[in-house]
Amino acid sequence: MRVMTCIEDMRLLARRRVPKMFFEYADRGSYAEETLRINRTDLERIKLRQRVLVDVARRDLRTTILGEPAALPIALAPIGLCGMQWGDGEILACRAAQAAGIPFCLSTMSICAIEDVAAAVAQPFWFQLYVMKDRGFVRALIERAIAAKCSALVLTADLQVLGQRHCDLRNGMTVPPELKLRNLIDIATKPAWAASVLRGKRKTFGNLAGHVRGMEDVHSLSQWIAGQFDPSLSWKDVEWIRDLWPGTLVLKGVTDVEDARRAAKTGAAALVVSNHGGRQLDGAVSSISALPKIVDAVGSDIEIMFDGGIRSGQDVMRALALGARSCMIGRAYLYGLGAGAQAGVARAIEILRNELDVTMALTGTRSIKEIGRQVLAEA
Numbered sequence: 001m002r003v004m005t006c007i008e009d010m011r012l013l014a015r016r017r018v019p020k021m022f023f024e025y026a027d028r029g030s031y032a033e034e035t036l037r038i039n040r041t042d043l044e045r046i047k048l049r050q051r052v053l054v055d056v057a058r059r060d061l062r063t064t065i066l067g068e069p070a071a072l073p074i075a076l077a078p079i080g081l082c083g084m085q086w087g088d089g090e091i092l093a094c095r096a097a098q099a100a101g102i103p104f105c106l107s108t109m110s111i112c113a114i115e116d117v118a119a120a121v122a123q124p125f126w127f128q129l130y131v132m133k134d135r136g137f138v139r140a141l142i143e144r145a146i147a148a149k150c151s152a153l154v155l156t157a158d159l160q161v162l163g164q165r166h167c168d169l170r171n172g173m174t175v176p177p178e179l180k181l182r183n184l185i186d187i188a189t190k191p192a193w194a195a196s197v198l199r200g201k202r203k204t205f206g207n208l209a210g211h212v213r214g215m216e217d218v219h220s221l222s223q224w225i226a227g228q229f230d231p232s233l234s235w236k237d238v239e240w241i242r243d244l245w246p247g248t249l250v251l252k253g254v255t256d257v258e259d260a261r262r263a264a265k266t267g268a269a270a271l272v273v274s275n276h277g278g279r280q281l282d283g284a285v286s287s288i289s290a291l292p293k294i295v296d297a298v299g300s301d302i303e304i305m306f307d308g309g310i311r312s313g314q315d316v317m318r319a320l321a322l323g324a325r326s327c328m329i330g331r332a333y334l335y336g337l338g339a340g341a342q343a344g345v346a347r348a349i350e351i352l353r354n355e356l357d358v359t360m361a362l363t364g365t366r367s368i369k370e371i372g373r374q375v376l377a378e379a
């Protein structure tokens with residue numbers, strides 16, 4: 001891999017190495033992408049307070065996430081079709097996360113199945129759940145996550161219906177890609193990607209194929225979601241899931257204080273302040289602007305995680321300063337995966353780590369615990 005100085009370098013390389021339909025699936029957002037953009041611009045607006053002549057010779061980036069030790073306040077977010085950014089992408093990303101000492105969360109809509117990842121990695125990982133109309137299937141998925149010894153279940157609450165992503169329609173994104181001339185030409189110019197996907201264990205949704213009737217004929221994500229995801233999902237179902245899942249439960253996709261109050265009463269160990277990376281409700285507030293209000297309302301009752309727009313260690317610092325205990329990263333690691341497979345994900349994590357470390361030094365903070373609103377220029 002060439003010299004990668006920042007996540008944007010990895011993004012540019014991933015754009016060259018991954019076919020357009022999958023690169024844009026990862027990179028872009030829903031509708032006019034207002035929320036995708038504001039996730040970034042609101043983060044950039046938050047200014048840090050530079051402190052000098054503080055002894056920062058010893059800095060410690062370790063923390064705990066959901067009660068478990070973590071080398072960094074970062075986890076890899078659940079990503080559908082991760083294995084289409086690079087063959088066996090879920091396994092590669094999970095290995096990179098575990099080598100770096102941070103959690104990895106596998107998506108329901110992954111290419112590698114829960115069992116594939118469990119067989120290929122050394123430690124437990126988290127599983128993210130989407131709730132389908134077929135509750136028998138949902139129950140079976142939870143049982144598979146239990147059998148695979150997943151250490152947390154992350155229930156995603158903000159995707160009962162799919163926000164339209166224009167580029168997926170324009171690109172005719174399907175899994176696996178249809179062998180149309182346009183796609184063949186694109187894939188032919190990405191031989192390393194093509195070889196990785198051909199070598200990969202699976203070419204379609206691993207958690208669903210063979211478990212859901214008719215799934216073999218469904219290639220389009222939007223078609224599958226429209227037909228199978230349950231728009232009637234409600235707080236009552238959280239109780240049902242709570243009863244089925246004996247371990248740590250996380251609720252992902254909360255940006256509203258009222259919802260956060262409700263989430264704090266479900267018995268979940270954590271909630272993730274998230275707008276799905278600007279891929280669902282366009283026009284929604286940025287994740288970072290929602291964070292401090294939720295922390296103030298329920299931060300003492302439930303662990304608060306954050307995602308949306310994190311592209312640097314400085315961004316991680318901003319979220320921690322506003323009260324997040326840890327951050328999930330989505331695109332930041334996906335670009336790494338597309339740019340350089342497992343080593344690319346490892347490099348993306350290392351970049352964020354180094355940036356956070358230097359940011360801590362320059363703001364006069366020595367440990368994650370010390371980070372608070374005092375590091376912000378306008379607290």
Ligand SMILES: Cc1cc2nc3c(=O)[nH]c(=O)nc-3n(C[C@H](O)[C@H](O)[C@H](O)COP(=O)(O)O)c2cc1C
Binds near residue numbers: 039276331
């Ligand atoms: C390509 C892509 C696929 C995603 N798939 C899922 C998914 O299957 N389940 C889920 O809960 N969130 C999914 N998300 C949302 C991420 O978990 C996370 O909330 C988001 O990426 C955070 O924003 P960031 O990419 O700016 O870091 C996806 C995000 C991206 C970019």
